[in-house]
Amino acid sequence: MSTAERLWHPLASLHDLVPRHVFWGRLLGRELAVWRADDGFVNVWENRCLHRGVRLSVGTNDGRELICRYHGWRYASRTAGCTYIPAHPADAPARTICNRTFPSLERYGLVWSGADPDGEPPTFDELESGQTLALRGVAVRAPAGLVIDALSRHRFSPTARIGVPGDGNGAGAGPRMTVTGRGDYHVVLRAESPDGEAASTAVFFAQPADADRTLVRGVLAAEPEPGSRIPVWRHHNSALSQLRDAVEAEARRRPPPEPMVAAIEQVPIHLSQVPEPAQKGRRAALRVQVARKWQAAVDVAGFDLVSIAGQLPTFQPGAHIDVHLAGGLIRQYSLTNAPGELDRYRIGVKLEPDGGGGSRALHDSVRVGDVLAVSEPRNNFPLRRDAVRTILVAGGIGITPLLAMSQALRHQGLDFELHVFARSDDHIAFAELLDGLGEAVTRHIGLSPDETGAALESLLAEPGPHEHVYVCGPGPMLDAARRIAAAAGRSDDTVHFEYFANPTDIDDSSAFTVELARSALSLEVPAGATVMEVLRANGVEVASSCETGACGTCRVAVLDGDLVHNDVYLNDTEKQQGGEMMVCVSRARSDRLVLDI
Amino acid sequence: MITLYDWELSANCYKVRLLMSILGLDHSPVPVDFYPGWEHKSAEFAKINPLGHIPVIDDDGYVLRDAHAILVYLAVRYDPTRRWYPVDDPKALGETASWLLFAEGTTNTASAARLYVNLGYDFDIDAVRAGAHRLFGVLDEHLWFREREGLDWVTSSPHPTIADVALFPDAALSEEGGVSREDYPAIRRWTDRFRSIDGFAVMPGIFPPHRSPPPS
Numbered sequence: 013m014s015t016a017e018r019l020w021h022p023l024a025s026l027h028d029l030v031p032r033h034v035f036w037g038r039l040l041g042r043e044l045a046v047w048r049a050d051d052g053f054v055n056v057w058e059n060r061c062l063h064r065g066v067r068l069s070v071g072t073n074d075g076r077e078l079i080c081r082y083h084g085w086r087y088a089s090r091t092a093g094c095t096y097i098p099a100h101p102a103d104a105p106a107r108t109i110c111n112r113t114f115p116s117l118e119r120y121g122l123v124w125s126g127a128d129p130d131g132e133p134p135t136f137d138e139l140e141s142g143q144t145l146a147l148r149g150v151a152v153r154a155p156a157g158l159v160i161d162a163l164s165r166h167r168f169s170p171t172a173r174i175g176v177p178g179d180g181n182g183a184g185a186g187p188r189m190t191v192t193g194r195g196d197y198h199v200v201l202r203a204e205s206p207d208g209e210a211a212s213t214a215v216f217f218a219q220p221a222d223a224d225r226t227l228v229r230g231v232l233a234a235e236p237e238p239g240s241r242i243p244v245w246r247h248h249n250s251a252l253s254q255l256r257d258a259v260e261a262e263a264r265r266r267p268p269p270e271p272m273v274a275a276i277e278q279v280p281i282h283l284s285q286v287p288e289p290a291q292k293g294r295r296a297a298l299r300v301q302v303a304r305k306w307q308a309a310v311d312v313a314g315f316d317l318v319s320i321a322g323q324l325p326t327f328q329p330g331a332h333i334d335v336h337l338a339g340g341l342i343r344q345y346s347l348t349n350a351p352g353e354l355d356r357y358r359i360g361v362k363l364e365p366d367g368g369g370g371s372r373a374l375h376d377s378v379r380v381g382d383v384l385a386v387s388e389p390r391n392n393f394p395l396r397r398d399a400v401r402t403i404l405v406a407g408g409i410g411i412t413p414l415l416a417m418s419q420a421l422r423h424q425g426l427d428f429e430l431h432v433f434a435r436s437d438d439h440i441a442f443a444e445l446l447d448g449l450g451e452a453v454t455r456h457i458g459l460s461p462d463e464t465g466a467a468l469e470s471l472l473a474e475p476g477p478h479e480h481v482y483v484c485g486p487g488p489m490l491d492a493a494r495r496i497a498a499a500a501g502r503s504d505d506t507v508h509f510e511y512f513a514n515p516t517d518i519d520d521s522s523a524f525t526v527e528l529a530r531s532a533l534s535l536e537v538p539a540g541a542t543v544m545e546v547l548r549a550n551g552v553e554v555a556s557s558c559e560t561g562a563c564g565t566c567r568v569a570v571l572d573g574d575l576v577h578n579d580v581y582l583n584d585t586e587k588q589q590g591g592e593m594m595v596c597v598s599r600a601r602s603d604r605l606v607l608d609i
Numbered sequence: 610m611i612t613l614y615d616w617e618l619s620a621n622c623y624k625v626r627l628l629m630s631i632l633g634l635d636h637s638p639v640p641v642d643f644y645p646g647w648e649h650k651s652a653e654f655a656k657i658n659p660l661g662h663i664p665v666i667d668d669d670g671y672v673l674r675d676a677h678a679i680l681v682y683l684a685v686r687y688d689p690t691r692r693w694y695p696v697d698d699p700k701a702l703g704e705t706a707s708w709l710l711f712a713e714g715t716t717n718t719a720s721a722a723r724l725y726v727n728l729g730y731d732f733d734i735d736a737v738r739a740g741a742h743r744l745f746g747v748l749d750e751h752l753w754f755r756e757r758e759g760l761d762w763v764t765s766s767p768h769p770t771i772a773d774v775a776l777f778p779d780a781a782l783s784e785e786g787g788v789s790r791e792d793y794p795a796i797r798r799w800t801d802r803f804r805s806i807d808g809f810a811v812m813p814g815i816f817p818p819h820r821s822p823p824p825s
Contacts, residue, residue: 024794027756028794028798030798032801033797033798033801035794035797036790036791036794036797038791070816081816148750148753149794151792241757242754242757242758245754245757246754249750249754
């Protein structure tokens with residue numbers, strides 16, 4: 013790696029990054045898409061969609077995500093992870109689909125970045141007063157070295173007024189110029205009028221866009237009055253344009269340099285092959301810190317979890333994380349965040365006094381500042397964006413994944429309604445978010461089970477074309493919604509459920525043989541053991557999360573065998589087809605079960 | 610009803626379609642087989658325009674040729690706000706005339722480069738691309754200072770004019786002719802703004818506006 017790649021370089025002016033715009037930049041031969049999200053974060057990405065290589069600089073900055081023009085792939089601010097692929101509306105994109113990002117930092121009115129920069133961007137005492145003015149960037153078709161040489165002989169007026177002595181434009185004696193600092197990519201110049209009355213200092217940076225292209229980005233060490241800024245800008249633009257013409261003439265007399273070739277990162281070998289099942293059971297890949305804990309509703313604690321090191325991974329609406337707690341407890345909580353909100357994960361934890369102790373531990377023992385082990389986000393409840401209308405139905409704390417979905421749908425301008433069922437207004441978690449969703453929200457407060465059923469019947473009646481329903485809440489409500497939706501003529505693949513827990517009574521008295529077609533193994537599953545336990549005991553690893561048949565993580569393709577489905581993740585059609593099973597709870601009725609692993 | 614002698618891929622015809630769309634004017638297009646039929650050079654078309662150019666309009670029997678002339682006519686006749694051709698603002702009007710002339714320059718350079726690449730026209734490609742870059746450099750600098758003055762468009766009017774309409778197509782299609790806009794960030798921001806004008810219309814090679822919701 014060259015020295016230049018270890019340095020921070022200016023890449024754009026702050027005025028280049030207007031809202032909802034994508035700036036097209038270049039540094040050391042690498043094209044970059046630079047965009048500011050609505051929360052102020054400046055993204056610097058490889059200017060290339062991972063799908064078909066189209067420039068992302070022609071894409072849409074929607075304030076939270078950057079959308080490729082070609083096939084509409086969406087990438088989240090901060091991570092550049094893909095959150096949605098329109099051609100695969102029912103699937104959650106793999107977490108590994110992530111564009112290359114570069115660091116960014118704002119200083120002196122410029123955005124700084126680099127290939128792999130060390131430390132921080134350079135600081136200049138002259139510019140530390142806080143009074144600076146970034147000049148118009150001037151592109152020069154010449155190598156940075158030639159530009160720096162020319163800049164060290166550059167002249168400008170300390171008064172920026174034309175036609176007065178010392179203006180550098182030929183009227184009377186010119187300004188006294190002093191080079192007060194110089195590096196490979198910058199020159200610090202001080203201009204003083206001959207009478208010593210006026211002085212002005214400027215730092216000029218040479219941004220090495222490519223071997224033969226340099227952007228001169230100047231910063232004045234003063235902030236002129238608003239009314240006199242334009243003459244100052246014009247004076248410097250004119251002076252730098254003269255410098256550009258002279259340097260370009262000089263560059264044309266020399267042999268052209270070899271273009272810089274920015275290394276495009278190869279896809280790592282482990283991503284280009286079918287992954288080895290390497291993980292041992294449930295892993296907590298991330299360490300996060302509790303930045304905030306508050307009462308988000310009656311019996312609901314809200315937690316903001318921030319990264320300890322590095323950027324939190326991308327999530328999609330509907331995704332959950334596993335939270336690992338003392339005593340081996342592992343609990344799943346949905347992320348409630350809006351798109352591109354990757355400075356923290358926000359979860360809501362309902363206190364379950366009769367539960368296994370996970371929610372009790374989070375409520376009573378976990379405090380602000382504590383470090384938690386959590387898994388990367390996993391999405392078994394993906395949200396389609398191709399529905400004509402989306403109906404979201406939340407029961408109690410089941411609102412959490414639907415809040416993430418609502419915010420995504422609203423931000424994308426898609427038609428949806430959110431029905432919130434709760435015992436009282438004080439039982440609605442993160443109720444403040446509902447205000448931002450306006451008329452899309454209907455509250456159903458304090459209904460009896462019968463009234464809830466009637467409300468569900470009314471809102472699920474008369475399915476419209478391309479309408480999708482997402483329901484998350486307590487088991488009885490979900491069972492009722494499933495029955496009512498089917499009676500209303502809604503097909504299984506348009507009604508999506510997320511259960512908190514699996515209420516099924518599991519009969520594990522059967523014993524059978526499980527054959528692993530790819531692994532060429534034949535294993536015996538005795539009564540009392542799950543398929544997952546037998547697989548793991550024999551060194552075959554399976555991803556899992558809830559391990560109770562609710563979340564869908566341990567889904568495995570089935571090639572042959574008669575199944576007893578004990579999960580609540582697959583819908584009835586999928587269960588009848590028998591093509592998949594949850595190995596944590598489901599079993600075989602037949603003597604032999606063949607899995608595609 | 611206005612008849613437009615039109616070719617879908619022509620940047621000059623697109624200027625006229627853009628303004629008609631922005632002003633909400635209906636028109637009936639008469640497709641001219643510009644390529645590969647060279648219909649605009651036919652004896653039949655010479656009766657409509659002896660110069661053998663498109664676009665030409667026929668507004669209820671009144672026939673007018675040349676894109677920029679048509680923009681002036683349509684704006685004065687059909688824009689009751691008098692903003693697209695700012696006849697009440699002498700400075701903005703003078704600037705509009707100046708930038709319309711400038712747009713003839715981009716037709717002869719950026720648009721020519723596009724004809725060279727897309728249709729195999731015989732131009733000195735290096736010369737027309739260099740000419741386009743010289744003009745875009747001037748336009749970018751101009752628009753950068755307009756932004757500093759708090760103005761969004763090429764003239765000093767706070768409202769876009771037919772000068773913006775005349776300049777937009779060649780700028781927005783320049784990459785087809787191998788003229789990169791990478792060095793013209795102010796032009797790129799201005800084309801973003803232009804796309805969000807009510808009534809904006811697309812043509813092949815022009816992206817629709819960035820439709821994204823307001824900040825939430």
